[in-house]
Amino acid sequence: MKRVLIADDASFMRQMIRDIIEPEGFEVVGEASDGVEVVEKYKKLRPDVVMMDIVMPKRSGIDAVRAIKAEDAGARVVMCSALGQDALVSEALQAGARDFIVKPFKPDAVLSTLAKVVEKAE
């Protein structure tokens, strides 16, 4: 079972991701509500995948990707963005994110992206 860490400052969005992925066999090992907490939890939990919002308090999602990749070059991070954030998505991918999904979440898109990121690593 693949272990996932979810980072978003909105508990609404964290719950929605959890509800999409848990029934499909992913284990949510932790949640973070800001860019500092997600880096700390990554170091502690070492999840297989991080699903992370681009816009977060304390430390942006892009900065958090850089910190996680500095800690673990093989880290797999999927960014959660919204329409109109193409420039931020591009920056996040350059920072080391593997892929991205766009809000509002479509369950099929979330699961296929997650599966693709996991498969590439195996």
Added chain:
Amino acid sequence: MDLSKYRALFLEEAAEHLAELSRACLALEKDPANAEAIDLSFRMAHSIKGMAASLDYDPVTQVAHRLEDRMAVWRAQGRVDVPEGMRLLFHGLEGLERMVAGIRATGESPPLDGALLAQLAAPGAADGGGAKKA
């Protein structure tokens, strides 16, 4: 996906975000260059946009999106324009509060506030700005 279970969570979290946005507006009224308040306002608008889009509350999504776009401009320039920017910010806040209250009262998506959307449109935008239906 059954979205009805998320309505209560949306109302709870949107109320918290709007309270934060209100506090940020008051801080910006005192100091339009308050970077922390500008960033907070941007994030609150962004967050409300994402939640509303997830529940198909399109009028809320559009207003939050335009407010987010406005905040992004003010964040880049380091201050909110006075007095026009502050007026828009308060109108956006009041509009979002009104729409979220409408959802709380009726359980339905609120009507589109075309006048508010037009006010929040980016200057010079031919079709009223970049707030695409998110």
